[in-house]
Amino acid sequence: MKSAHTQRWLALTAIASTFTVAATAAQATGYPDQPITLVVPYSAGGGADNAARIIAEGMGAVSGQSIVIENKGGASGSIGASYVARAKPDGYTVLYDSSAFTINPGLRKLPYDAKKDFIPVSQAVSVPNILVAAEKSSFNNLSDFIAAAKAKPGHYTYASYGPGSLAQMAAELLKKDTGIDAVHIPYKGGAPAIVDVMGGQVDVYFANAASSLNYVTSGKLKALAVSSDKRMPELPNVATVAESDPSLKDFNVYEWNGFFLPAGTAPDVVAKLQDLVQKALARPETRDKLAKLGLTPVGSNAEEFARFIDTEQARWAEVIKANNITVN
Known part of the structure; x- marks a missing residue:
């Protein structure tokens, strides 16, 4: 038979757990409730940056929050990617990277692990x-x-x-x-x-x-x-x-851009960012602006994008090894 003290402790624990679950749900429900920083690991005015700004505008219109572009170029995108890998995994620091994300691991010694340190959210565009x-x-x-x-x-x-x-x-x-x-x-x-x-x-x-x-x-x-x-x-x-x-016969190559979050980001936040990206890409205004740049909107889900990333990384690693490609 449980003592009165034990029963009281169990009751308090249950109440605390209820508040924790409720607080977590409320946080997820409210995402995003503050500006999102979208890190573009390339210079302003380039192809990835131009597309990111168009999509960010759509995301802002859908969410009612500011999407702030932060350019962190250098080392074929790895400087900006490294910054996001170390960011707090709360959904408010997001990486907008390109095809280089899947090529770099086979060519360069990186300060992050492309497979372990990021969560693919959605492929944005392809060309x-x-x-x-x-x-x-x-x-x-x-x-x-x-x-x-x-x-x-x-x-x-x-x-x-x-x-x-x-x-x-x-x-x-x-x-x-x-x-x-x-x-x-x-x-x-x-x-x-x-x-x-x-x-x-x-x-x-x-x-x-x-x-x-x-x-x-x-x-x-x-x-x-x-x-x-x-x-x-x-x-x-x-x-x-x-x-x-x-x-x-199997040659099929596209340049692409996509969204990534730091590892450890809660699944519900990943799902909400995926939904936000997809809704932004579904807007006629966004699609028209991307089309003028020759870009095709994709808006894949997180699972589809993760499979795509794995396939691309394996393909380019094989080419790099077979052709003995190195970079200085």
Whole structure:
């Protein structure tokens, strides 16, 4: 038989537990009840930053809270990612990263563990790449380039907007799957890469469609192939990479951006941020603005995004190992 003291203690414990559960539920129900800091680990004015600001505007309209963009560029996004990994896991410091998130672990010694220190929340947008060449190039399609590269190993060049970028990885995947050899010419950004490809100083470049489509449609660049699984509606006569060669049947590469939270964030907060992102991306105003940048809204759920991240990280780790890719 329990003593009166024990019974009193149990009653008080039950009351305290009830208040704790109620307080937790109230906190989750009210999220977000203060401004959210959205960390973009790249410079202001770039592709990820521009998309983040459009989506943040939509998130603010949906939630009634301010979404504050904080740019923390450097080291291919790893400086900003490291900052978020160390942040309080309360849902108010969020990472908005890109394809580099899944490439960096295979290339760099990072101050965080990409798998253990983050919770993927939602893929925000995606955009295919266009393999482009100079308008006067002798290549008219990807098959032409592959044949030439096989005939002269190490003779032809490909551009990227930096070591470890998706533009480099797409070309390296092409090399791995076809056995060709081409020389990497990295640039400090996509703009100078496009200029040199147009001028014929570099042979080809897997350019982000958002930045290169206008050059293709205006005739300043020639599209050899698109990296998506289906042809782009804007370029119906340009084959996909997978259509161009039997060895490339599984080639399917997109640049993307997405939302991450620090590990340890409560599941209900993750769910509420996911819902907020999805509602923002469903707004016609948000979709229209993203479309003008050539971006396709995605708005996946946390489980879908986590599977996508695992698949991408494994794929790029395999390419990096197979091609012995290193960065300084």
